[in-house]
Amino acid sequence: PVLTVYLGPQRVVVLVGYEAVKEALVDQGDDFTGRGPLPFLMRVTKGYGLAISNGERWRQLRRFTLMTLRDFGMGRKKMDEWIQEEGNNLVARIKSNNGVPFDPIYYLSCSVSNVVCCLVFGERFSYDDKDFLLLLQAINNTLSFLSSVRGQLYNVFPRLMEWLPGQQHTAFARVEKLREFIMMKIKEHQDTLDPASPRDYIDCFLNRLSQEKHNPTTEFHYDNLVSTVLNLFLAGTETTSSTIRYALSVLIKYPKIQEAMQQEIDGVVGQTRSPTMEDRKSMPFTDAVLHEIQRFMDIVPMSIPHYALKDIIFRGFTIPKKTLIIPLLHSVLKEEKMWDTPWSFNPQHFLDEDGKFKNNPASIPFSAGKRSCVGESLARMELFLFLVSLLKAFTFSCTGGPDSIELKPEYSSFANLPRRYDIIATPRWE
Numbered sequence: 001p002v003l004t005v006y007l008g009p010q011r012v013v014v015l016v017g018y019e020a021v022k023e024a025l026v027d028q029g030d031d032f033t034g035r036g037p038l039p040f041l042m043r044v045t046k047g048y049g050l051a052i053s054n055g056e057r058w059r060q061l062r063r064f065t066l067m068t069l070r071d072f073g074m075g076r077k078k079m080d081e082w083i084q085e086e087g088n089n090l091v092a093r094i095k096s097n098n099g100v101p102f103d104p105i106y107y108l109s110c111s112v113s114n115v116v117c118c119l120v121f122g123e124r125f126s127y128d129d130k131d132f133l134l135l136l137q138a139i140n141n142t143l144s145f146l147s148s149v150r151g152q153l154y155n156v157f158p159r160l161m162e163w164l165p166g167q168q169h170t171a172f173a174r175v176e177k178l179r180e181f182i183m184m185k186i187k188e189h190q191d192t193l194d195p196a197s198p199r200d201y202i203d204c205f206l207n208r209l210s211q212e213k214h215n216p217t218t219e220f221h222y223d224n225l226v227s228t229v230l231n232l233f234l235a236g237t238e239t240t241s242s243t244i245r246y247a248l249s250v251l252i253k254y255p256k257i258q259e260a261m262q263q264e265i266d267g268v269v270g271q272t273r274s275p276t277m278e279d280r281k282s283m284p285f286t287d288a289v290l291h292e293i294q295r296f297m298d299i300v301p302m303s304i305p306h307y308a309l310k311d312i313i314f315r316g317f318t319i320p321k322k323t324l325i326i327p328l329l330h331s332v333l334k335e336e337k338m339w340d341t342p343w344s345f346n347p348q349h350f351l352d353e354d355g356k357f358k359n360n361p362a363s364i365p366f367s368a369g370k371r372s373c374v375g376e377s378l379a380r381m382e383l384f385l386f387l388v389s390l391l392k393a394f395t396f397s398c399t400g401g402p403d404s405i406e407l408k409p410e411y412s413s414f415a416n417l418p419r420r421y422d423i424i425a426t427p428r429w430e
């Protein structure tokens with residue numbers, strides 16, 4: 001369950017299976033919260049921000065981000081209301097296609113990125129806004145590059161790859177544009193800030209920055225603000241939108257499951273109102289399908305690597321300082337011991353005999369322990385509200401029929417990215 005390998009000069013320990021991953025990340029949590037100097041992430045964040053930092057610096061940014069995500073609303077709209085509104089925009093946009101087959105990748109990226117925009121900038125953008133489209137392109141380009149062979153090579157041989165010509169330079173130039181856009185938005189926020197009524201994540205951060213301006217060791221400074229916002233975009237958009245895209249493929253492949261979800265939605269939400277998070281409790285089948293989609297898709301199979309900041313004693317062995325640690329989420333999500341049919345798509349994994357929702361401790365697509373995904377609740381909210389809004393409004397199919405859908409990923413390395421299909425959305429009601 002614990003393997004040691006070498007990636008170039010770098011020692012890597014791989015944690016395999018539920019027991020090893022849980023024991024490390026949850027039971028022995030504090031030792032395993034370190035993040036290494038991952039070359040790609042270091043390059044795009046310039047070494048600042050939540051996802052790359054360690055120790056007290058990380059703890060402060062993490063606590064602040066979790067709190068701000070949880071308390072979001074701050075007198076204005078709450079996060080689920082932003083998502084509902086975005087869901088309505090998404091449905092309207094798809095309706096305007098009039099049943100013509102389309103690739104959902106673009107609409108889904110817009111909707112999901114807009115949720116992060118609402119959170120950090122306090123505003124959404126039109127799907128045709130030029131700045132917004134550039135921002136989407138930068139995010140998309142960064143993750144496709146990271147999932148490519150060159151991206152992986154960059155993580156092992158950064159100096160060599162900086163020197164060689166190639167795609168990495170375009171990817172970095174695009175991230176630089178995204179950085180500039182974020183900096184411009186921060187400037188706008190500084191000019192219009194009312195400390196008594198923060199509008200969004202940036203305002204909350206600026207308030208904290210000003211409260212701590214005389215503290216020489218504070219983590220609430222400008223560079224951490226820019227890079228943490230960048231982290232939220234890079235970690236929070238492609239992951240969520242690819243999961244929704246994958247969900248649509250699954251539901252087209254298994255029309256009976258799609259129909260059963262629609263029946264549950266019709267019974268609980270009905271035709272006239274938008275879904276709310278309260279509804280989820282009364283929708284065990286939908287909840288089970290969503291959990292199974294994330295298990296089966298296994299979007300980040302190796303998580304984001306952790307790092308030994310000091311020698312760690314684990315199961316009687318020493319993991320030396322500076323070892324990269326990979327919690328192999330893939331091995332947990334597909335572990336024979338933990339799932340009845342690990343290699344089949346089977347929502348029954350999350351249902352008991354009475355049809356009630358039943359969780360499984362090995363369901364950890366967001367990783368586990370103290371360093372697990374900071375956006376988990378937000379992502380779960382998005383997956384539920386977007387998919388229920390879509391299935392309430394449309395039945396999804398594709399021209400090649402259910403058997404033409406292949407659920408194996410198109411790319412598989414840092415991320416498992418789903419294949420692209422032109423799909424048909426047939427309105428269910430006039």
Ligand code: HEM
Nearest residue numbers: 051235236239240300303304366367371372373374375379
């Ligand atoms: C389906 C959607 C998502 C999946 C599957 C996912 C998965 C993950 C995973 C596996 C990690 C690594 C955890 C670890 O190091 O142990 C992570 C970290 C992170 N995620 Fe997510 N994520 C998703 C959505 C989001 C969203 C919506 C946001 C925020 C807007 C977000 C922000 C982050 C950040 C900032 C980190 C770094 C946390 C840290 O280093 O403390 N993610 N995510």
